[in-house]
Structures are given as structure tokens and as C-alpha cells.
Amino acid sequence: MSKTFDRIAAITFLAVGALFMVESLRISKSAYGSAVGPNVFPFLLGLILVLLSIKLLFETAKYAHSESEKLPLQYKKFFIILLAAVFYAALLETVGYVITTFVFLVIGFQAMEKGGLWKSVLFAACFSLGVYGLYVKLLQGTLPSWPIWLQ
Template identity: 80%
Template sequence: MNKTADRIAAVAFLALGALFMVESLRISKSAYGSAVGPNVFPFLLGLVLVFLSIKLLLETRRYSEATSEKQARQYKKFLVIFIAAIFYAGLLEMVGYVITTFLFLVIGFQTMEKGALWKSIALAASFSLGVYGLYVKLLQGTLPSWPIWFQ
């Protein structure tokens, strides 16, 4: 853990989160056919980013100066998740939210920690179906639906 790098990252993400929140207020408050406007998710994501940045800033105060061992960079894991994110963005509209989110999360979970495949599948399925159900069914928002061959 690098205290200086973590502090710089926390301040940068804090500013980015605040920017998300401010700019989301410029988006229209409502959308046709949806009870939830397009400004809700960017604002909430900015809020989460601000809270996590503050948490990281507070945690860096507890870093001990004695821990100076360097951790190996994990370029392979980064590259796998980066490529998966590109495919996720590219396939989201065509394949649908639930399937692409499920696949992205399973790949991400397995990349970060191999093993426990069934646990990764269960978490990814519950998250993607839960968010879809909460946002689309309960809040009547819109997300890319199921692929054409499922409808």
C-alpha cells in the first residue's frame, strides 16, 4: 500500500465523483415512459464514488510507515478485466443488460480470485437479475432488455 498514491487517487476520485453529481443535475429530471429520470444513476454513482473516496482518505491515515514491501503489479488481471469491460460495453445493447452483466461479473470475479465458480455464478446472477428487477420492474426505468431471440 502506497500512502501517497492512495491519497492522490482518493482526491482524484473524490473530484470525479463530485463532478458526476454536479453534471447529473444538468440532465433532465424525467424521461418519457419512466418514473426514474436519466439523472438518477449518474448522481448515485457520483455519490458512491465520493463516499468511497472519503473512506480511502480516512484509511490512509492509518497506514503504518513501516510497511514498505512492494506488491507485484497485476497487469494480466487488469488486461483481462479491461478487455471484458470493452466487450461488455460493445455487447450491452445487442445481448441485453442481464446476460452481459452476468458474464462480465463472472469473468471479473474469476479473474480476481480463481476458484469458487459456483459462488461467482450465484453472485453474478443475483446481482444482474436483482438490479434489473429493481430498476426496470419496481422503479419502471429502462435498461437494454433481453436479446431478441429470448422475447
């Protein structure tokens, strides 16, 4: 990407991350039946977004002054991931966190780089089960459970 685009994106995401952090402080600190309040994840995601944006700003300062060749925009990959994200959000409560996250990650990995299906499946399974286990079992938080037909 170009230096200008990356700087604009970094500043935009920095503002969005800061907004996430500020607004997460307005969410109640505790939730019934959960040791982790509903404000924790939005705050952490905002913090990660802010830190990555700052890193991108520093990296753009190191860019060479000359513009390199422009890469073609990858609309097909973008729309595949966008559609997968829409279905992920729509089906999260119905199908459950583990299954929807697994399917979303496999689709996303395969859209970005075809091949290595088993590696994508393995990583997606480990991630979705690992996050579910860590958050629900260890931290006693709540995520959409397994679908009714699997319980």
C-alpha cells in the same frame, strides 16, 4: 499500495465523483415512460464514489509510517477486466443488460480469484437479475432488455 498512491487515487476519484454529481444535475429530470429519470444513477454513482474516496482518505491517515513490502503489479488481471469491460460496453445494447452484466461479473470474479466458479455464477446471476428486477420492474426504469432472439 503506498500511502502516496492511495491519497492521489482518493483525491482523483473524489474529483471524478463530484464531477459526476454536478454533471448529472444537467441531465433532464424525467424520461418518457420511466418513473426514474436518467439523472438518478449517475448522481448516485457519483455520490458513492465521493463517499468511498473520503473513506479512503481517512484510512490513509491511519497508515503506518513505514512502507511495507511492495506487491507485484497484476497486469494480467487488469487487462482481462479491462477487455471484459470494453466488451461489456460494446455488447450491452445488443445482448441486453442481464446477460452482459452476468458474463462481465463472472469474468471479473474469476480474474480476481480463480476457483469458486459456482459461487461466482450464483452471485453474478443474483446481482444482474436483482438489479434488473429492482430497477425495471419496481422503479419502472429502462435498461437494455433481453436480446431479440430470447423475447
